[in-house]
Amino acid sequence: MTPAAPAVDMNLSVEKMEKVAFILKTTAHPTRIAVVQLLANHESLSVSDISERLNVEQSLLSHHLSGMKLKGILSSTRDGKNIYYALKMREVIDVIQCLAACTFL
Amino acid sequence: MTPAAPAVDMNLSVEKMEKVAFILKTTAHPTRIAVVQLLANHESLSVSDISERLNVEQSLLSHHLSGMKLKGILSSTRDGKNIYYALKMREVIDVIQCLAACTFL
DNA sequence: TGTATAAATGAACAATTGTTCATAAGTTTG
DNA sequence: CAAACTTATGAACAATTGTTCATTTATACA
Numbered sequence: 623m624t625p626a627a628p629a630v631d632m633n634l635s636v637e638k639m640e641k642v643a644f645i646l647k648t649t650a651h652p653t654r655i656a657v658v659q660l661l662a663n664h665e666s667l668s669v670s671d672i673s674e675r676l677n678v679e680q681s682l683l684s685h686h687l688s689g690m691k692l693k694g695i696l697s698s699t700r701d702g703k704n705i706y707y708a709l710k711m712r713e714v715i716d717v718i719q720c721l722a723a724c725t726f727l
Numbered sequence: 728m729t730p731a732a733p734a735v736d737m738n739l740s741v742e743k744m745e746k747v748a749f750i751l752k753t754t755a756h757p758t759r760i761a762v763v764q765l766l767a768n769h770e771s772l773s774v775s776d777i778s779e780r781l782n783v784e785q786s787l788l789s790h791h792l793s794g795m796k797l798k799g800i801l802s803s804t805r806d807g808k809n810i811y812y813a814l815k816m817r818e819v820i821d822v823i824q825c826l827a828a829c830t831f832l
Numbered sequence: 833t834g835t836a837t838a839a840a841t842g843a844a845c846a847a848t849t850g851t852t853c854a855t856a857a858g859t860t861t862g
Numbered sequence: 863c864a865a866a867c868t869t870a871t872g873a874a875c876a877a878t879t880g881t882t883c884a885t886t887t888a889t890a891c892a
């Protein structure tokens with residue numbers, strides 16, 4: 623007997639769904655997606671560097687970055703006056719790629 | 728010469744980043760993730776069916792569903808008294824899988 | 833037609849996110 | 863140590879999302 627449906631193996635617990643939602647929400651913002659993009663190609667960048675590249679005001683960017691760090695997506699290390707952020711949860715790259723690959727977007 | 732970085736090919740335009748963010752946001756909620764999960768395995772389900780399975784109140788679920796439909800993630804067709812929803816943008820399955828596969832979640 | 837069932841809608845409100853601004857905290861260098 | 867520079871922080875406010883509830887719309891069927 624064949625199943626009446628696509629049969630995609632995906633059985634997330636409620637807890638896991640909440641975590642997935644949490645990560646998605648943390649990423650779901652143009653500026654934050656841009657940050658992930660940048661850090662996907664750069665290993666690590668300082669706040670002011672990111673700020674200039676993305677043309678986002680320091681404080682606002684800092685809020686975004688620290689939020690993403692808090693939620694485990696980024697990591698940061700200080701070097702002198704600068705603080706360098708890096709992509710910790712590299713899986714989010716794949717997530718973005720999945721959608722970016724959609725032709726209809 | 729080797730690049731100083733991971734070199735992930737991902738160059739989204741601002742417009743595309745906004746669209747990706749849009750889809751992520753539309754999915755980033757435990758109930759909506761559960762809906763995607765269900766519809767990944769069921770082809771199509773009526774509102775009351777989903778409502779019972781997920782234990783979410785009719786009106787609230789309807790709001791979620793129509794939002795997802797509006798944003799192109801789901802489609803719906805009426806059959807008699809019921810309205811059946813189906814997954815239109817199947818790519819979101821992959822997106823969720825990407826994250827669900829993370830062992831650390 | 834009237835009643836029951838299924839789902840959508842819209843207003844009101846709650847909760848969460850996003851943004852701005854002023855200021856603080858850490859670091860370097862003269 | 864003071865000045866300059868980089869980033870973080872917190873309060874205030876704006877904007878968006880999520881939820882509830884009452885009501886409406888659409889369909890079936892007695």
